[in-house]
Amino acid sequence: MKQYLIDTTLRDGEQAAGVIFSLKEKIRIAQMLEELGIHEAEIGTPAISIQEEKDIKTLVNQGFNFDMLCWARATVSDIMAAKRTGVKRISISFPVSDIQLAAIGKDYDWVLTQMETMIGLASNHFEFVGIGAQDASRANPNFLRSYISKASCLGVKRVRFADTVGIMNPFSVHEMIATYRNLFPMMDLEFHAHNDLGMATANSIAALQAGCNSIDVTINGLGERAGNAPLEEVAAAAKFSLNQNLGIDLKNINNICSYIEEVSQRKVSQTKPVTGELITSHESGIHCRSILNNPMTYHAFDPGEVGKKSQFVIGKHSGVASVLDALAGMGIHLSAEEGKKILPKVKKLASSKKQSIDKNELKELILKQ
Template sequence: MKAIKKPYFIDTTLRDGEQAPGVVFSLDEKIKVCSLLDQAGIPELEIGTPAIGIREAQEINLICQQEFKFKTLAWCRANKYDILLAAKSGTNGVHLSFPVSKILQEAMGKDEHWVLQNLQEMYDFASSKFEYVTIGAQDASRANLSFLKEFIGLAAFLGTSRVRIADTVGTLNPISCFKLIKSIRATYQDLPLEIHTHNDLGMATANTVSAYLAGAECLSVTVNGLGERAGNAALEEVAMALEMSEKIDCRLDSTLYSELSSYVSEISNRTLPESKPITGSLVLSHESGIHTQCLQKDRKTYQLIEASKIGKLEQDFIIGKHSGKSTIRFYLQKENLPVDEVICDILLIKIKEEASKKKSFLSEKDFYQIYWDIRKKEKYYGRKEYAGTNHS
C-alpha cells in the first residue's frame, strides 16, 4: 500500500461558501479572505463561477491580478460558454462539473451517454485554454459505482489534473465514504483524488478526514464550513482533526484560523455557535470545578488544543453553577485578594445561587461585586455572626 500524500487543501469559501443562502461578499472582502488564506498557506482557491455574471467574472479577474501565491480555479458547468467566460477571467485552472447520478441526470435532461461524450469534448476544449483542468463527479455518492468508475477512468485517460468526488447532498458517513474512496483508489492508484463533502447530516468534516485516510489527498473545504444548506467541511476543523487526531502535518499556519473564522462569520452575517469546534468563543473555556482544579496545574489535562496554536489567548475559567473552590481561589489570587476559606465557602454558595437565577455564567465584574458585598456585610455583622447567617 502506498503512503498517503500530504493533504492538499482547495478552499472554496468564495465559490461554494458564497452560495450559502443570502451570502454576498464584496470585492474588498473577497480580497481580504484571499489574503488570510494565502498567509495561512492554502495552495489553491476556487474563487468563483464566472457564468454568474459580468461583475463576478471581473472580480475573479481582479483577484487573479493580486499575485497571491495560491493557484486559482473557476467553477464551470460542462459547456463551452462557461469555459470561455472562465478563460477570460484569468484563473490558472478550471473545474468542470458533470452530473453522475441518475437523479441529477434526469433532472437536467441528460444521461450517462451524454456525460461521457461531453466529458471528452469539454475536456479537450478546456485543456486548450488552461494550465490544468479538474473534473467533478457531481453527486458521486448517489451514483452507480460502475458508471462512476467508468467516468473517472475516462477523465484519467484524457489527462485530467484531478477528479473531484462530490457528496453533493451529504449522504455519506465516515465508513461509507472511506469504502467509496478506497474502492476508487484501488482502481486508479495514481490519479489525484479530491473529496468535496456537504454537512447535511453533520458529517462533512468526519467524511473529509475519512476520505483522506482512504487515499483522497485533495481536500475541498470552506472557512467555518460555510456553504449551501448545512454547509461544507470546515477548513479549520479538517486541518486540526488531521493534525491532532492523526498527527499529520497539514503545512498550514493554524494561528490564523481564529481570525479567518471571525472575519468570514462577520462578512457572511452568519453568527458562529459559541461551541463551534476549533473557533467557537467558548471552546477553550472551562467551568467545572473538577476540571479547573487540574487545569491550573496543566492545561493539557482537559484541553486538547493550545489557544496560541489557533490564534487565541488562553481564557480564564468560567464562573458559574458548576464552579468549585479552585476557581474562587484563582480569581481571588488574580486580584491579590486574601484567600480566606470562610469567604471562599460563602462566595461559592452565592455564585451558584446567582448563576442558577441568571441561567448563565457570571462575569468577573459580577464575581468581584459579590465578593465586596460579602466583605461589607462581614464587616458590619462580624465574621462569626455573618458566617452563621443565610448570607441574604
C-alpha cells in the same frame, strides 16, 4: 503523497443563500487565505455574470502565491468565461447520479460524450484541467468507474468526488476513496463534503485516511444548506487527531473566521469546534481544578495552538479553585477556607440569575462579607 486543502469559500461558500461578497471583501479573503498557508483556492464561477468574471480577473491579477481555480459547468460558454479571466486552472463539473441526470434530461452517454468535447476544449486553454463528479455519493458505481476511466484516458489530472447532499458517513467515504485509490493509483483524488447530516469534517478526515490527495473546505463551513467542511475543523482534526500537518497556520485562524462571519452575516455558534467563542471555557469545579495543574487534562489540544487560552466561567458548577483563581486575577487573595465560605454565595447568585456571574458581581460578594 502530498495532501492539502482546497479552499472554496469564494465559490461554494458564497453560494450559501443570501451571501454576497464585494470585490474588496473577496480580495481581503484571498489575502487572509494566503496568510493562512492555503495551497489552492477555488475563486469563483465566471459564468454567473459579467461582473463575477471581472472580479475573478481582478483576483487573478493580484498574483497570490496559491493556485487559483475556477469552477465551470460542462458547457462551452462556461469554459470560455473562465478563459477570459486569465485563470490557469479549471474544474469542469458533470452530474453523475441518475437523479441529477434525470433532472436535466441527460443520460450516461451524454456525460461521456460531452466530457470528451469539453476536456478537449479546456485542454487548449488551461494549464490544469480537473473534473468534478457531482453527486458521486449517489452515483451508480459502475458508471462512476467508467467516468473516471474515461477522464484518465483524456489526460485529466484530478477527479473531485462530491457528496453533494451530504448523505455519506466516514465508513462509506473511506470505502469509496480507498476503492478508487486502488483502481486509479495515478489519478489525484479530491473530496468535497457537505454537512447536511453533520458529518462533513469526519467525512473529510476519512477521505484523507483513505488516500485522498485534496479536501475541499470553506471558512466556517460556509456553504449551501448546512454548509461545507470547515477549513479550521479539518485542519485541526488532521493535526490533532491524525498527527498530520496540512500547512495551515491555525494560530491565526480566528482572524479569518471572524471576518467571514462578519461579511457573510452568518453567525457562528459560540461552541463551534475549534473557533467558537466558548470552546476553551470551563465552569465545572473538577475540570477547573485539574486545568490549573495541567491545561491538557480537559483539552483535546493546547488552546494556544488555535490562538486561544483556557477561560474559567464562575457559576453554579464552580469550585473553590476557580473562584480563588478569578479573585487572584483581580488582586484579591483569599485562603482556601475563605474560598469555601464564599462558594455557596457564588452558586446561589448564579442559580438566581440562571447564568454565570461576572468579575464585578464576584467582587461585590467579597465586599459584602
